[in-house]
Amino acid sequence: MKKLLVIMVAVFAFATISAATGGMFSKADVKKIDSIPAMVTNVSIPVKTDELSLKKFIKESFYKNFGIGLNVEPQLFKAVDIDGTSIFKFAVTYKGVPVEGTYTVLTVRNGKIDRINNGLGRIDLDVSKLIAPEIAVRSAMKVRNITKMPKKYYTEKVITKHFGNYVPAYIVRFPAIHLADSRFHVVDAKTGKVLKSGNSTYFNVDADYEIPDEDGIDPALATDMAKIWKFNPSVTPDVIDVELPWVAPYDDADLETEQLGFLTTDKDSEGIRKIKAFNCPNVGGTVSLEEMIGYPINVPLCSPTQLANKLDNGSFIYNDCEDGHEFKEENMTSDKIDRCAEISMYYHASKIYNYLRGLYKDIDSTGKFYLQNNDAERPLNVIGNFQMPDTSDLQALMSGTAKLVAMDNAFFSQDNPSIGDLLSQFGVKGDLLVFGQGTKGDFGFDGDVVYHEFGHATIYTAGIVGMEFTDKYGISNEPGSVHEGIADTFAFLMTDNTCTGEYASEAIVKWAQSQGGMVEMDKEGDFYCMRTALNEYTVFEDFIGEVHWDGQPLLAANWAIYKLIKGSDTDTQIHRDNLTKLVLKTLYSIGSADASFKLWADTFMDEVGKDDNFKGKKSDIEKILNDRNFFEEKRARSANETVKTTYIGAGGTASEDDPMGGGGGGIPISEDGEDINVGPSYLQFYFDVPENAEKDGLSITASVAADSSSSMIGGIGGGGAPVVEVYYRKGSPVEYVTGEESMKTEVLKDGKVEADGTGSIKNWGIAGVEKGTRYYFQFINTAAAAGVITNIKVASADVKEEVSDEDTDSETVDEEISMEDDLLPDEEQDQKKDKSSGCSLTF
Numbered sequence: 075m076k077k078l079l080v081i082m083v084a085v086f087a088f089a090t091i092s093a094a095t096g097g098m099f100s101k102a103d104v105k106k107i108d109s110i111p112a113m114v115t116n117v118s119i120p121v122k123t124d125e126l127s128l129k130k131f132i133k134e135s136f137y138k139n140f141g142i143g144l145n146v147e148p149q150l151f152k153a154v155d156i157d158g159t160s161i162f163k164f165a166v167t168y169k170g171v172p173v174e175g176t177y178t179v180l181t182v183r184n185g186k187i188d189r190i191n192n193g194l195g196r197i198d199l200d201v202s203k204l205i206a207p208e209i210a211v212r213s214a215m216k217v218r219n220i221t222k223m224p225k226k227y228y229t230e231k232v233i234t235k236h237f238g239n240y241v242p243a244y245i246v247r248f249p250a251i252h253l254a255d256s257r258f259h260v261v262d263a264k265t266g267k268v269l270k271s272g273n274s275t276y277f278n279v280d281a282d283y284e285i286p287d288e289d290g291i292d293p294a295l296a297t298d299m300a301k302i303w304k305f306n307p308s309v310t311p312d313v314i315d316v317e318l319p320w321v322a323p324y325d326d327a328d329l330e331t332e333q334l335g336f337l338t339t340d341k342d343s344e345g346i347r348k349i350k351a352f353n354c355p356n357v358g359g360t361v362s363l364e365e366m367i368g369y370p371i372n373v374p375l376c377s378p379t380q381l382a383n384k385l386d387n388g389s390f391i392y393n394d395c396e397d398g399h400e401f402k403e404e405n406m407t408s409d410k411i412d413r414c415a416e417i418s419m420y421y422h423a424s425k426i427y428n429y430l431r432g433l434y435k436d437i438d439s440t441g442k443f444y445l446q447n448n449d450a451e452r453p454l455n456v457i458g459n460f461q462m463p464d465t466s467d468l469q470a471l472m473s474g475t476a477k478l479v480a481m482d483n484a485f486f487s488q489d490n491p492s493i494g495d496l497l498s499q500f501g502v503k504g505d506l507l508v509f510g511q512g513t514k515g516d517f518g519f520d521g522d523v524v525y526h527e528f529g530h531a532t533i534y535t536a537g538i539v540g541m542e543f544t545d546k547y548g549i550s551n552e553p554g555s556v557h558e559g560i561a562d563t564f565a566f567l568m569t570d571n572t573c574t575g576e577y578a579s580e581a582i583v584k585w586a587q588s589q590g591g592m593v594e595m596d597k598e599g600d601f602y603c604m605r606t607a608l609n610e611y612t613v614f615e616d617f618i619g620e621v622h623w624d625g626q627p628l629l630a631a632n633w634a635i636y637k638l639i640k641g642s643d644t645d646t647q648i649h650r651d652n653l654t655k656l657v658l659k660t661l662y663s664i665g666s667a668d669a670s671f672k673l674w675a676d677t678f679m680d681e682v683g684k685d686d687n688f689k690g691k692k693s694d695i696e697k698i699l700n701d702r703n704f705f706e707e708k709r710a711r712s713a714n715e716t717v718k719t720t721y722i723g724a725g726g727t728a729s730e731d732d733p734m735g736g737g738g739g740g741i742p743i744s745e746d747g748e749d750i751n752v753g754p755s756y757l758q759f760y761f762d763v764p765e766n767a768e769k770d771g772l773s774i775t776a777s778v779a780a781d782s783s784s785s786m787i788g789g790i791g792g793g794g795a796p797v798v799e800v801y802y803r804k805g806s807p808v809e810y811v812t813g814e815e816s817m818k819t820e821v822l823k824d825g826k827v828e829a830d831g832t833g834s835i836k837n838w839g840i841a842g843v844e845k846g847t848r849y850y851f852q853f854i855n856t857a858a859a860a861g862v863i864t865n866i867k868v869a870s871a872d873v874k875e876e877v878s879d880e881d882t883d884s885e886t887v888d889e890e891i892s893m894e895d896d897l898l899p900d901e902e903q904d905q906k907k908d909k910s911s912g913c914s915l916t917f
Contacts, residue, residue, distance in 0.1 A: 160437060176667070178193075274539070339424070352457045567650050755855075769870035
């Protein structure tokens with residue numbers, strides 16, 4: 075029998091051990107994730123801080139001491155100075171291939187290394203014998219239901235982690251269908267199997283004026299003044315006079331004449347323009363999908379265009395803010411669309427960018443902070459009044475007559491080649507912050523939304539880019555949830571306000587009411603909140619598997635820490651500055667792109683102990699995190715009471731005619747000798763069987779439906795209905811393990827039960843349970859459609875042993891149309907609307 079290795083990728087159980095004997099690490103404390111030395115403290119190692127000296131230390135001292143890093147080359151990714159703390163973050167390559175999302179980080183104080191954070195383990199791979207990239211593309215095509223080899227696609231060779239094992243892989247991208255489409259597929263470069271799919275976009279939820287005669291304005295007298303809301307139209311309803319910072323001069327010698335006067339920042343001393351603002355009117359533009367799918371299908375696209383112009387207008391004061399709140403198709407043209415959103419976005423984006431630049435700097439010749447992709451060729455692009463293609467009318471999409479409709483959301487998207495192709499016609503290069511012209515509110519009007527999305531850009535700059543990871547408990551959405559919790563934190567750090575997105579939240583409520591429904595929304599006083607920092611949610615026990623919801627404990631913990639440190643002091647800005655710097659130091663220190671809550675908390679607490687502004691309250695801060703369950707290992711929540719909602723990913727079963735295992739967005743496992751794809755729910759559950767239970771079994775009941783949560787582009791899975799089974803285990807969570815030799819992933823469980831029930835209400839029965847014992851269970855989906863499970867109830871029941879493996883339930887769920895199928899004209903193709911892998915301010 076082959077020995078099984080329990081897999082832990084970003085597992086949260088840290089073991090504090092003594093380091094290898096001898097030398098500079100003899101007294102170090104080492105916290106490990108599986109076998110990886112994730113955080114090394116209690117060291118004080120003098121070091122030269124030039125790049126070559128630091129690389130030499132990493133390779134010849136750190137890697138060798140801990141037996142990792144053979145054939146690995148560290149490369150400086152980012153170096154920052156925050157209040158005298160220098161953090162040097164190195165990415166790594168293995169035999170010349172980037173190791174995805176993996177860093178070794180040195181924190182230096184007073185010329186000495188006092189902490190090493192690390193995400194690299196031992197790698198031993200042959201990367202010379204890999205499949206051709208075209209084979210990986212064909213596997214990704216099956217996930218997307220693309221039937222013809224695209225004329226254009228992008229592949230990138232990487233080393234990735236899958237259930238704790240390093241795997242050579244290709245990241246595959248197809249041409250984007252619009253600005254929110256940053257979908258990717260990670261394909262095993264040895265087997266051709268799709269390991270995971272996702273979307274790296276982080277989602278957030280009539281003007282009538284005359285342009286003055288150009289001859290009537292002296293360009294030299296044009297000002298950078300504007301009228302805009304300090305925070306948003308709800309909290310600060312009166313517009314105020316502001317002078318917009320950094321705007322390029324009216325006679326900027328490096329801009330063409332037709333580029334002068336718009337909201338483009340001036341070149342700084344390093345030749346970098348930090349922000350460029352765009353409107354997005356409907357001028358009848360389209361994007362062709364022919365290069366991707368081989369068919370001449372055109373999808374409507376609003377056109378990023380700079381419109382607000384101080385040379386035409388004398389300033390950036392446009393009296394159209396009151397006309398831009400609601401979506402009106404007739405007002406989306408270039409001559410009528412409001413300039414207010416364009417100006418508002420620029421104002422708030424420059425405000426937070428300028429704030430962060432005052433708190434820390436890059437360690438290089440310039441000593442200034444820039445976002446990761448902000449260089450001489452790429453400003454941060456903020457695009458307002460964005461509208462979406464209407465995906466509800468398939469015939470119109472197929473015929474090229476579809477319309478643009480409101481988008482009740484906003485998003486951040488990192489620069490990537492597929493989006494770059496789409497935007498090249500508009501001269502747009504770089505990262506995007508995009509704000510929708512919503513049905514009942516313009517998301518560019520809400521400062522909180524801008525700060526939230528800029529927060530995502532800052533987190534990306536620190537190298538925290540993960541959305542999900544696989545470990546012994548299945549798939550975790552913790553990295554995305556940490557992203558959202560920190561992005562929300564940036565909003566309150568800018569406003570000193572616990573309620574996030576009051577204006578955008580009210581707009582969503584109004585939209586729901588206009589559709590004859592209602593959306594559940596937090597409220598503080600008279601204001602709706604997208605999320606509130608006053609929440610009482612805890613890690614895992616209150617999670618549902620949706621990143622915005624699951625990020626709330628981190629938001630609330632940060633607010634509680636801020637209140638603790640501030641105390642009764644009325645000068646709040648200094649305390650917000652200090653917390654912002656603490657958050658930034660933690661972000662830059664983490665050694666993995668896949669940040670879990672425990673990894674965040676351990677790194678954060680070590681930094682607290684070294685920060686003069688916080689270390690006096692270390693025990694109180696640790697209690698805040700502990701009370702919210704940040705240090706818990708087992709990713710499971712109680713089902714002793716009814717659980718309202720949880721999400722379950724797409725699975726998709728491999729078949730004989732699909733040797734690549736394209737399937738849905740799940741994970742490949744081996745079960746009873748068969749290779750299948752399953753989508754496990756993001757959380758497991760536990761139930762404590764009472765000592766005095768009258769029955770010998772457990773009944774699990776719940777409602778199951780296809781996940782139709784808002785997705786700007788559709789999800790990764792297929793159409794139809796989810797097929798949900800339950801894995802269960804006595805005393806311990808269900809675990810996923812990989813054989814040392816076979817590399818097949820199997821599941822440690824006591825059993826599996828299939829569903830009974832008619833309609834959407836399902837029942838799973840577990841027979842022969844032991845009274846007075848805790849049982850863990852996990853929902854598993856084998857279909858290509860993601861699902862949402864509601865009203866989960868567990869009770870003692872008489873359950874017969876199962877006699878058949880066949881699930882005879884043929885219930886289907888109404889399907890919805892989305893862009894997920896990329897509009898293939900194939901009669902056998904499913905149309906659906908599925909759970910997005912991206913993130914948004916809303917959920």
